[in-house]
Amino acid sequence: MRNITDIDDKIIDQAKANGEPITELTERTIERFHQDTAALGCLEPDVEPRATEHVPLMIRMIETLIRQSVAYEAEGHVLFHVPAMPSYGRLSGRSRDDQIAGARVEVAPYKRDAADFVLWKPSTAEQPGWDSPWGRGRPGWHIECSAMSAHYLGVPFDIHGGGIDLVFPHHENEIAQSCCAHGTADFARYWLHNGFITVDGEKMSKSLGNFVTVADVLDELPGEVFRFWMLGAHYRQPLDYSEGAMAQAKAGLDRLYRTLENLDDVAASDQAPPPMEVVGALLDDLNTPRAIAGLHLLANEANKATRPQERARLKRQLLDGGRLLGLLTQDPRQWLQGDTTDAQAIQALIDERNAARAARNFARADAIRDELKAKGIVLEDGPQGTTWRREG
RNA sequence: GGCCCGGUGGCAGAGUGGUCAUGCAGAGGACUGCAAAUCCUCGUACGUCGGUUCGAUUCCGGCCCGGGCCUCCA
Numbered sequence: 523m524r525n526i527t528d529i530d531d532k533i534i535d536q537a538k539a540n541g542e543p544i545t546e547l548t549e550r551t552i553e554r555f556h557q558d559t560a561a562l563g564c565l566e567p568d569v570e571p572r573a574t575e576h577v578p579l580m581i582r583m584i585e586t587l588i589r590q591s592v593a594y595e596a597e598g599h600v601l602f603h604v605p606a607m608p609s610y611g612r613l614s615g616r617s618r619d620d621q622i623a624g625a626r627v628e629v630a631p632y633k634r635d636a637a638d639f640v641l642w643k644p645s646t647a648e649q650p651g652w653d654s655p656w657g658r659g660r661p662g663w664h665i666e667c668s669a670m671s672a673h674y675l676g677v678p679f680d681i682h683g684g685g686i687d688l689v690f691p692h693h694e695n696e697i698a699q700s701c702c703a704h705g706t707a708d709f710a711r712y713w714l715h716n717g718f719i720t721v722d723g724e725k726m727s728k729s730l731g732n733f734v735t736v737a738d739v740l741d742e743l744p745g746e747v748f749r750f751w752m753l754g755a756h757y758r759q760p761l762d763y764s765e766g767a768m769a770q771a772k773a774g775l776d777r778l779y780r781t782l783e784n785l786d787d788v789a790a791s792d793q794a795p796p797p798m799e800v801v802g803a804l805l806d807d808l809n810t811p812r813a814i815a816g817l818h819l820l821a822n823e824a825n826k827a828t829r830p831q832e833r834a835r836l837k838r839q840l841l842d843g844g845r846l847l848g849l850l851t852q853d854p855r856q857w858l859q860g861d862t863t864d865a866q867a868i869q870a871l872i873d874e875r876n877a878a879r880a881a882r883n884f885a886r887a888d889a890i891r892d893e894l895k896a897k898g899i900v901l902e903d904g905p906q907g908t909t910w911r912r913e914g
Numbered sequence: 915g916g917c918c919c920g921g922u923g924g925c926a927g928a929g930u931g932g933u934c935a936u937g938c939a940g941a942g943g944a945c946u947g948c949a950a951a952u953c954c955u956c957g958u959a960c961g962u963c964g965g966u967u968c969g970a971u972u973c974c975g976g977c978c979c980g981g982g983c984c985u986c987c988a
Contacts, residue, residue, distance in 0.1 A: 629985085664988070689982090756928075758919090780952090803928090814927095814936075904951080
Protein backbone atom coordinates (compact mmCIF):
# COMPACT_ATOMS: atom_id res chain seq x y z
CA MET A 523 0.00 0.00 0.00
CA ARG A 524 1.05 3.59 -0.53
CA ASN A 525 -0.30 6.42 1.60
CA ILE A 526 -1.12 9.79 0.21
CA THR A 527 -1.10 12.70 2.61
CA ASP A 528 -3.36 15.13 0.85
CA ILE A 529 -3.82 17.51 3.75
CA ASP A 530 -1.12 19.39 5.61
CA ASP A 531 -0.08 22.97 6.20
CA LYS A 532 2.23 23.09 3.22
CA ILE A 533 -0.58 22.09 0.91
CA ILE A 534 -2.92 24.61 2.51
CA ASP A 535 -0.34 27.36 2.01
CA GLN A 536 0.43 26.38 -1.56
CA ALA A 537 -3.22 26.24 -2.57
CA LYS A 538 -3.72 29.65 -1.03
CA ALA A 539 -0.70 31.02 -2.88
CA ASN A 540 -2.04 29.58 -6.15
CA GLY A 541 -5.53 30.88 -5.43
CA GLU A 542 -7.06 27.49 -6.10
CA PRO A 543 -9.02 24.95 -4.07
CA ILE A 544 -6.96 22.42 -2.18
CA THR A 545 -8.48 19.47 -3.99
CA GLU A 546 -7.51 20.94 -7.33
CA LEU A 547 -3.90 21.16 -6.21
CA THR A 548 -3.82 17.69 -4.70
CA GLU A 549 -5.59 16.03 -7.63
CA ARG A 550 -3.16 17.57 -10.08
CA THR A 551 -0.16 16.61 -7.99
CA ILE A 552 -1.34 13.05 -7.49
CA GLU A 553 -2.03 12.63 -11.18
CA ARG A 554 1.42 13.87 -12.07
CA PHE A 555 2.92 11.53 -9.50
CA HIS A 556 1.07 8.60 -11.02
CA GLN A 557 2.30 9.48 -14.48
CA ASP A 558 5.88 9.62 -13.23
CA THR A 559 5.80 6.36 -11.33
CA ALA A 560 4.18 4.60 -14.30
CA ALA A 561 6.85 5.91 -16.64
CA LEU A 562 9.53 4.65 -14.27
CA GLY A 563 8.02 1.19 -14.33
CA CYS A 564 6.82 1.15 -10.74
CA LEU A 565 4.15 -1.39 -9.93
CA GLU A 566 0.90 0.04 -8.66
CA PRO A 567 0.03 -0.52 -5.03
CA ASP A 568 -3.05 -2.54 -4.14
CA VAL A 569 -4.38 0.32 -2.06
CA GLU A 570 -3.53 3.97 -2.09
CA PRO A 571 -5.54 5.54 0.71
CA ARG A 572 -5.78 9.30 1.13
CA ALA A 573 -5.63 11.04 4.46
CA THR A 574 -8.67 13.21 3.79
CA GLU A 575 -10.79 10.11 3.37
CA HIS A 576 -9.70 8.58 6.65
CA VAL A 577 -10.03 11.35 9.19
CA PRO A 578 -12.56 9.44 11.35
CA LEU A 579 -10.01 6.63 11.68
CA MET A 580 -7.47 9.11 12.94
CA ILE A 581 -9.88 10.64 15.41
CA ARG A 582 -10.61 7.20 16.82
CA MET A 583 -6.93 6.47 17.13
CA ILE A 584 -6.31 9.74 18.92
CA GLU A 585 -9.15 8.97 21.31
CA THR A 586 -7.51 5.65 22.07
CA LEU A 587 -4.23 7.36 22.80
CA ILE A 588 -5.92 9.84 25.14
CA ARG A 589 -7.71 7.01 26.92
CA GLN A 590 -4.37 5.35 27.48
CA SER A 591 -2.98 8.55 28.95
CA VAL A 592 -0.19 8.80 26.41
CA ALA A 593 -1.85 11.81 24.77
CA TYR A 594 -3.50 14.92 26.17
CA GLU A 595 -5.51 17.87 25.03
CA ALA A 596 -4.14 21.39 25.39
CA GLU A 597 -5.48 24.60 23.91
CA GLY A 598 -7.42 22.84 21.18
CA HIS A 599 -4.46 20.65 20.29
CA VAL A 600 -3.99 17.04 21.11
CA LEU A 601 -0.41 16.08 21.79
CA PHE A 602 1.39 12.80 22.15
CA HIS A 603 3.38 12.69 25.35
CA VAL A 604 6.76 11.31 24.38
CA PRO A 605 8.01 10.39 27.89
CA ALA A 606 5.11 7.92 27.98
CA MET A 607 6.94 5.88 25.37
CA PRO A 608 10.17 4.58 26.91
CA SER A 609 11.58 3.19 23.66
CA TYR A 610 11.04 6.46 21.79
CA GLY A 611 14.10 7.22 19.66
CA ARG A 612 15.12 3.63 19.04
CA LEU A 613 14.72 3.75 15.27
CA SER A 614 16.71 6.93 14.76
CA GLY A 615 19.21 6.18 17.51
CA ARG A 616 18.49 9.37 19.37
CA SER A 617 18.44 9.56 23.11
CA ARG A 618 16.27 12.14 24.83
CA ASP A 619 19.43 13.90 25.94
CA ASP A 620 20.60 14.18 22.35
CA GLN A 621 17.37 15.78 21.36
CA ILE A 622 17.36 18.29 24.17
CA ALA A 623 21.01 19.13 23.50
CA GLY A 624 20.33 19.60 19.80
CA ALA A 625 17.03 21.41 20.08
CA ARG A 626 17.06 24.70 18.24
CA VAL A 627 13.38 25.34 17.80
CA GLU A 628 11.30 27.11 20.34
CA VAL A 629 9.00 24.85 22.29
CA ALA A 630 5.30 25.62 22.17
CA PRO A 631 4.08 26.67 25.62
CA TYR A 632 1.24 24.16 25.76
CA LYS A 633 3.55 21.17 25.55
CA ARG A 634 4.12 19.19 28.70
CA ASP A 635 7.42 17.98 27.35
CA ALA A 636 9.61 19.56 24.72
CA ALA A 637 9.50 16.37 22.66
CA ASP A 638 5.72 16.06 22.59
CA PHE A 639 4.20 16.23 19.15
CA VAL A 640 0.85 17.17 17.70
CA LEU A 641 -1.82 14.62 16.86
CA TRP A 642 -4.62 17.08 16.22
CA LYS A 643 -4.59 20.81 15.70
CA PRO A 644 -7.36 23.42 15.56
CA SER A 645 -8.37 24.96 12.23
CA THR A 646 -9.44 28.52 11.67
CA ALA A 647 -12.61 29.22 9.72
CA GLU A 648 -10.72 29.50 6.42
CA GLN A 649 -8.64 26.41 6.99
CA PRO A 650 -9.99 23.00 6.10
CA GLY A 651 -11.18 21.09 9.11
CA TRP A 652 -13.21 18.22 10.48
CA ASP A 653 -15.39 18.11 13.56
CA SER A 654 -13.83 16.24 16.41
CA PRO A 655 -14.21 15.83 20.17
CA TRP A 656 -11.64 18.66 20.45
CA GLY A 657 -13.44 21.03 18.13
CA ARG A 658 -13.07 21.65 14.43
CA GLY A 659 -9.56 20.89 13.38
CA ARG A 660 -7.29 18.76 11.27
CA PRO A 661 -4.86 15.92 11.80
CA GLY A 662 -1.47 16.94 13.07
CA TRP A 663 1.69 15.30 12.07
CA HIS A 664 1.90 11.76 11.02
CA ILE A 665 -1.21 10.23 12.43
CA GLU A 666 -2.57 9.54 8.94
CA CYS A 667 0.15 7.03 8.19
CA SER A 668 -0.38 5.23 11.47
CA ALA A 669 -4.15 5.14 11.13
CA MET A 670 -4.25 4.04 7.50
CA SER A 671 -1.55 1.40 7.73
CA ALA A 672 -3.20 -0.13 10.78
CA HIS A 673 -6.51 -0.15 8.97
CA TYR A 674 -5.28 -1.79 5.76
CA LEU A 675 -2.36 -3.89 6.98
CA GLY A 676 -2.76 -4.39 10.71
CA VAL A 677 -0.02 -3.88 13.28
CA PRO A 678 2.71 -4.88 13.16
CA PHE A 679 3.23 -5.26 9.43
CA ASP A 680 6.34 -6.41 7.63
CA ILE A 681 8.06 -3.59 5.79
CA HIS A 682 7.84 0.18 5.96
CA GLY A 683 9.68 2.27 3.40
CA GLY A 684 10.54 5.92 3.07
CA GLY A 685 13.31 8.42 2.55
CA ILE A 686 16.18 8.55 4.99
CA ASP A 687 15.12 12.06 6.00
CA LEU A 688 11.88 10.68 7.40
CA VAL A 689 13.51 8.54 10.04
CA PHE A 690 13.21 11.37 12.50
CA PRO A 691 10.75 12.59 13.43
CA HIS A 692 8.16 11.16 11.06
CA HIS A 693 8.79 7.46 11.45
CA GLU A 694 9.75 7.72 15.06
CA ASN A 695 6.41 9.35 15.75
CA GLU A 696 4.50 6.82 13.71
CA ILE A 697 6.05 4.10 15.81
CA ALA A 698 5.18 5.83 19.06
CA GLN A 699 1.55 6.41 18.08
CA SER A 700 1.01 2.97 16.65
CA CYS A 701 2.73 0.89 19.28
CA CYS A 702 0.90 2.71 22.06
CA ALA A 703 -2.48 2.56 20.33
CA HIS A 704 -2.18 -1.12 19.52
CA GLY A 705 -0.15 -2.29 22.47
CA THR A 706 2.54 -3.86 20.31
CA ALA A 707 6.30 -3.78 20.65
CA ASP A 708 6.77 -3.17 16.94
CA PHE A 709 5.01 -1.12 14.33
CA ALA A 710 6.87 -2.42 11.28
CA ARG A 711 9.24 -5.38 11.38
CA TYR A 712 11.66 -3.90 8.86
CA TRP A 713 12.38 -0.39 7.73
CA LEU A 714 13.84 0.43 4.34
CA HIS A 715 15.16 3.95 4.11
CA ASN A 716 16.40 5.18 0.77
CA GLY A 717 19.17 7.69 0.22
CA PHE A 718 18.82 11.00 -1.53
CA ILE A 719 19.35 12.03 -5.09
CA THR A 720 21.72 14.91 -5.57
CA VAL A 721 22.33 16.89 -8.76
CA ASP A 722 25.89 17.44 -9.89
CA GLY A 723 27.02 16.76 -6.36
CA GLU A 724 24.64 19.16 -4.66
CA LYS A 725 21.40 18.54 -2.92
CA MET A 726 18.42 19.25 -5.11
CA SER A 727 16.71 22.38 -3.97
CA LYS A 728 14.59 25.07 -5.44
CA SER A 729 16.77 27.79 -3.99
CA LEU A 730 19.85 26.36 -5.71
CA GLY A 731 17.90 26.11 -8.94
CA ASN A 732 19.23 22.62 -9.58
CA PHE A 733 15.83 21.03 -9.43
CA VAL A 734 15.21 18.25 -11.93
CA THR A 735 11.81 16.64 -12.16
CA VAL A 736 11.08 13.15 -13.36
CA ALA A 737 9.15 14.70 -16.23
CA ASP A 738 12.24 16.74 -17.21
CA VAL A 739 14.33 13.60 -17.32
CA LEU A 740 11.75 11.62 -19.23
CA ASP A 741 11.69 14.28 -21.93
CA GLU A 742 15.26 13.32 -22.70
CA LEU A 743 15.32 9.58 -22.31
CA PRO A 744 13.22 6.46 -21.66
CA GLY A 745 12.06 5.86 -18.12
CA GLU A 746 13.85 2.55 -18.15
CA VAL A 747 17.22 4.28 -18.43
CA PHE A 748 16.45 6.36 -15.37
CA ARG A 749 15.27 3.27 -13.55
CA PHE A 750 18.42 1.37 -14.55
CA TRP A 751 20.51 4.22 -13.22
CA MET A 752 18.67 4.32 -9.91
CA LEU A 753 18.97 0.58 -9.43
CA GLY A 754 22.68 0.87 -10.14
CA ALA A 755 23.24 2.03 -6.59
CA HIS A 756 22.04 0.37 -3.41
CA TYR A 757 18.80 1.93 -2.22
CA ARG A 758 20.35 3.17 1.00
CA GLN A 759 23.16 5.05 -0.76
CA PRO A 760 22.95 8.56 -2.14
CA LEU A 761 22.80 8.96 -5.90
CA ASP A 762 24.15 11.81 -7.95
CA TYR A 763 22.18 12.81 -11.04
CA SER A 764 24.01 14.21 -14.03
CA GLU A 765 23.77 13.94 -17.78
CA GLY A 766 26.94 11.91 -17.80
CA ALA A 767 25.40 9.45 -15.38
CA MET A 768 22.39 9.11 -17.68
CA ALA A 769 24.65 8.45 -20.66
CA GLN A 770 26.49 5.75 -18.74
CA ALA A 771 23.23 4.15 -17.71
CA LYS A 772 22.03 4.21 -21.30
CA ALA A 773 25.24 2.56 -22.48
CA GLY A 774 24.96 -0.19 -19.89
CA LEU A 775 21.34 -0.91 -20.62
CA ASP A 776 22.00 -0.87 -24.36
CA ARG A 777 24.50 -3.66 -23.91
CA LEU A 778 21.84 -5.87 -22.33
CA TYR A 779 19.39 -5.08 -25.10
CA ARG A 780 22.03 -5.84 -27.75
CA THR A 781 22.55 -9.20 -26.12
CA LEU A 782 18.82 -9.87 -26.24
CA GLU A 783 18.72 -8.87 -29.85
CA ASN A 784 21.54 -11.28 -30.56
CA LEU A 785 19.38 -13.99 -29.01
CA ASP A 786 16.69 -13.24 -31.54
CA ASP A 787 17.17 -16.61 -33.24
CA VAL A 788 15.92 -18.60 -30.23
CA ALA A 789 12.74 -18.54 -28.19
CA ALA A 790 13.19 -18.11 -24.45
CA SER A 791 13.15 -21.51 -22.78
CA ASP A 792 10.16 -22.27 -20.60
CA GLN A 793 12.08 -24.55 -18.27
CA ALA A 794 15.08 -22.49 -17.31
CA PRO A 795 15.99 -22.27 -13.62
CA PRO A 796 15.67 -18.89 -11.92
CA PRO A 797 18.65 -16.60 -12.52
CA MET A 798 20.32 -16.96 -9.14
CA GLU A 799 22.88 -14.27 -9.91
CA VAL A 800 19.98 -11.86 -9.79
CA VAL A 801 17.68 -13.48 -7.27
CA GLY A 802 20.44 -14.05 -4.74
CA ALA A 803 21.47 -10.41 -4.90
CA LEU A 804 17.92 -9.21 -4.38
CA LEU A 805 17.48 -11.55 -1.44
CA ASP A 806 20.46 -9.84 0.16
CA ASP A 807 18.79 -6.61 1.25
CA LEU A 808 17.77 -5.70 -2.30
CA ASN A 809 21.31 -5.45 -3.58
CA THR A 810 20.25 -4.13 -6.98
CA PRO A 811 23.77 -3.19 -8.17
CA ARG A 812 24.81 -6.79 -7.69
CA ALA A 813 21.61 -7.94 -9.37
CA ILE A 814 22.48 -5.80 -12.39
CA ALA A 815 26.01 -7.21 -12.35
CA GLY A 816 24.28 -10.60 -12.46
CA LEU A 817 22.42 -9.52 -15.56
CA HIS A 818 25.73 -8.58 -17.17
CA LEU A 819 27.19 -11.95 -16.21
CA LEU A 820 24.28 -13.66 -17.92
CA ALA A 821 24.75 -11.44 -20.95
CA ASN A 822 28.40 -12.37 -21.15
CA GLU A 823 27.50 -16.05 -21.03
CA ALA A 824 24.81 -15.55 -23.63
CA ASN A 825 27.14 -13.72 -25.98
CA LYS A 826 29.51 -16.69 -25.85
CA ALA A 827 26.95 -19.46 -25.98
CA THR A 828 26.54 -21.28 -29.28
CA ARG A 829 24.24 -24.21 -28.44
CA PRO A 830 20.59 -23.23 -29.08
CA GLN A 831 19.44 -24.91 -25.88
CA GLU A 832 21.86 -22.89 -23.84
CA ARG A 833 20.97 -19.70 -25.64
CA ALA A 834 17.28 -20.33 -25.01
CA ARG A 835 17.97 -20.88 -21.33
CA LEU A 836 20.03 -17.72 -21.02
CA LYS A 837 17.45 -15.69 -22.88
CA ARG A 838 14.82 -16.82 -20.39
CA GLN A 839 17.09 -16.09 -17.42
CA LEU A 840 18.01 -12.68 -18.74
CA LEU A 841 14.37 -11.78 -19.27
CA ASP A 842 13.34 -13.16 -15.88
CA GLY A 843 16.16 -11.35 -14.11
CA GLY A 844 15.23 -8.17 -15.90
CA ARG A 845 11.60 -8.57 -15.01
CA LEU A 846 12.46 -8.84 -11.31
CA LEU A 847 14.10 -5.45 -11.63
CA GLY A 848 11.49 -3.96 -13.92
CA LEU A 849 14.05 -3.85 -16.73
CA LEU A 850 14.38 -5.27 -20.25
CA THR A 851 10.67 -4.82 -20.73
CA GLN A 852 10.91 -3.46 -24.27
CA ASP A 853 11.33 -5.26 -27.53
CA PRO A 854 15.11 -5.22 -28.09
CA ARG A 855 14.93 -4.22 -31.72
CA GLN A 856 12.52 -1.45 -30.95
CA TRP A 857 14.73 -0.29 -28.10
CA LEU A 858 17.81 -0.13 -30.31
CA GLN A 859 16.14 1.34 -33.37
CA GLY A 860 13.81 3.80 -31.70
CA ASP A 861 11.82 5.76 -34.22
CA THR A 862 11.11 3.44 -37.15
CA THR A 863 9.22 5.78 -39.45
CA ASP A 864 12.15 5.70 -41.87
CA ALA A 865 12.77 1.96 -41.46
CA GLN A 866 11.77 1.19 -45.02
CA ALA A 867 14.16 3.72 -46.49
CA ILE A 868 16.95 2.39 -44.30
CA GLN A 869 16.21 -1.16 -45.32
CA ALA A 870 16.28 -0.17 -48.98
CA LEU A 871 19.75 1.27 -48.51
CA ILE A 872 20.86 -1.83 -46.65
CA ASP A 873 19.61 -3.99 -49.52
CA GLU A 874 21.40 -1.83 -52.03
CA ARG A 875 24.59 -2.00 -49.99
CA ASN A 876 24.43 -5.77 -49.72
CA ALA A 877 23.96 -6.02 -53.47
CA ALA A 878 27.02 -3.82 -53.89
CA ARG A 879 28.97 -5.98 -51.46
CA ALA A 880 27.98 -9.11 -53.34
CA ALA A 881 29.31 -7.45 -56.48
CA ARG A 882 32.44 -6.51 -54.51
CA ASN A 883 31.70 -2.86 -55.13
CA PHE A 884 33.01 -1.86 -51.71
CA ALA A 885 33.28 1.80 -52.56
CA ARG A 886 29.51 2.01 -53.01
CA ALA A 887 28.91 -0.19 -49.95
CA ASP A 888 31.04 2.05 -47.75
CA ALA A 889 29.40 5.15 -49.13
CA ILE A 890 26.05 3.83 -47.97
CA ARG A 891 27.45 2.97 -44.57
CA ASP A 892 28.84 6.51 -44.25
CA GLU A 893 25.58 8.03 -45.38
CA LEU A 894 23.63 6.19 -42.70
CA LYS A 895 26.31 6.79 -40.12
CA ALA A 896 25.87 10.51 -40.68
CA LYS A 897 22.25 10.05 -39.66
CA GLY A 898 23.28 8.24 -36.50
CA ILE A 899 22.52 4.81 -37.85
CA VAL A 900 25.01 2.02 -37.35
CA LEU A 901 25.00 -1.08 -39.51
CA GLU A 902 26.11 -4.44 -38.22
CA ASP A 903 26.90 -7.27 -40.61
CA GLY A 904 26.21 -10.49 -38.78
CA PRO A 905 25.92 -14.13 -39.78
CA GLN A 906 22.16 -13.67 -40.10
CA GLY A 907 22.47 -10.64 -42.31
CA THR A 908 22.70 -6.92 -41.72
CA THR A 909 20.92 -5.20 -38.85
CA TRP A 910 20.83 -1.55 -37.89
CA ARG A 911 20.43 0.51 -34.76
CA ARG A 912 20.57 4.09 -33.70
CA GLU A 913 23.65 5.36 -31.96
CA GLY A 914 23.66 7.25 -28.67
C1' G B 915 26.95 22.41 18.72
C1' G B 916 24.38 17.15 19.19
C1' C B 917 23.28 12.47 16.69
C1' C B 918 23.93 9.47 12.29
C1' C B 919 25.87 7.92 7.41
C1' G B 920 29.64 7.86 3.79
C1' G B 921 34.86 8.66 1.43
C1' U B 922 36.85 2.19 -3.44
C1' G B 923 40.79 2.15 -9.96
C1' G B 924 39.52 7.91 -15.43
C1' C B 925 33.85 7.56 -14.23
C1' A B 926 29.64 4.93 -11.95
C1' G B 927 29.25 1.40 -8.20
C1' A B 928 29.22 -3.63 -5.21
C1' G B 929 32.03 -6.20 -1.70
C1' U B 930 35.57 -8.67 1.53
C1' G B 931 40.41 -9.93 7.19
C1' G B 932 44.66 -13.25 3.06
C1' U B 933 41.82 -15.71 -5.09
C1' C B 934 37.17 -12.31 -9.19
C1' A B 935 32.66 -7.57 -8.37
C1' U B 936 30.17 -5.53 -12.53
C1' G B 937 29.41 -1.77 -16.22
C1' C B 938 31.08 2.70 -18.90
C1' A B 939 35.53 4.99 -20.80
C1' G B 940 40.83 3.69 -22.36
C1' A B 941 44.98 0.22 -24.32
C1' G B 942 46.35 -4.40 -26.85
C1' G B 943 44.66 -8.87 -29.38
C1' A B 944 40.95 -12.27 -32.01
C1' C B 945 37.09 -11.87 -35.60
C1' U B 946 35.62 -8.58 -39.95
C1' G B 947 36.38 -6.63 -47.40
C1' C B 948 35.53 -2.08 -44.11
C1' A B 949 32.88 -1.13 -39.73
C1' A B 950 30.04 -2.26 -35.60
C1' A B 951 28.98 -5.83 -32.23
C1' U B 952 31.06 -9.81 -29.58
C1' C B 953 35.01 -12.49 -27.18
C1' C B 954 40.06 -12.55 -24.72
C1' U B 955 43.90 -9.73 -22.03
C1' C B 956 45.40 -5.25 -19.26
C1' G B 957 45.76 -1.21 -15.94
C1' U B 958 50.16 -1.40 -8.81
C1' A B 959 41.57 1.01 -6.35
C1' C B 960 40.24 1.14 -1.59
C1' G B 961 40.60 9.69 2.17
C1' U B 962 44.61 10.32 6.01
C1' C B 963 47.57 9.05 10.43
C1' G B 964 48.16 5.48 14.06
C1' G B 965 46.62 0.68 16.50
C1' U B 966 45.09 -4.71 16.64
C1' U B 967 46.73 -8.98 13.51
C1' C B 968 51.21 -13.65 10.74
C1' G B 969 48.27 -10.43 7.25
C1' A B 970 43.69 -4.81 6.75
C1' U B 971 40.57 -1.55 1.68
C1' U B 972 37.81 -4.77 5.19
C1' C B 973 38.24 -4.46 12.70
C1' C B 974 39.49 -0.19 16.50
C1' G B 975 40.84 5.08 17.47
C1' G B 976 42.28 10.20 15.98
C1' C B 977 42.12 13.64 11.92
C1' C B 978 40.44 15.70 7.12
C1' C B 979 36.43 15.96 3.52
C1' G B 980 31.24 15.22 1.92
C1' G B 981 26.09 14.27 3.10
C1' G B 982 21.60 13.73 6.29
C1' C B 983 18.58 14.71 10.66
C1' C B 984 18.00 17.89 15.07
C1' U B 985 10.26 18.30 16.91
C1' C B 986 3.64 21.22 14.73
C1' C B 987 7.71 19.84 7.24
C1' A B 988 5.29 15.13 5.23
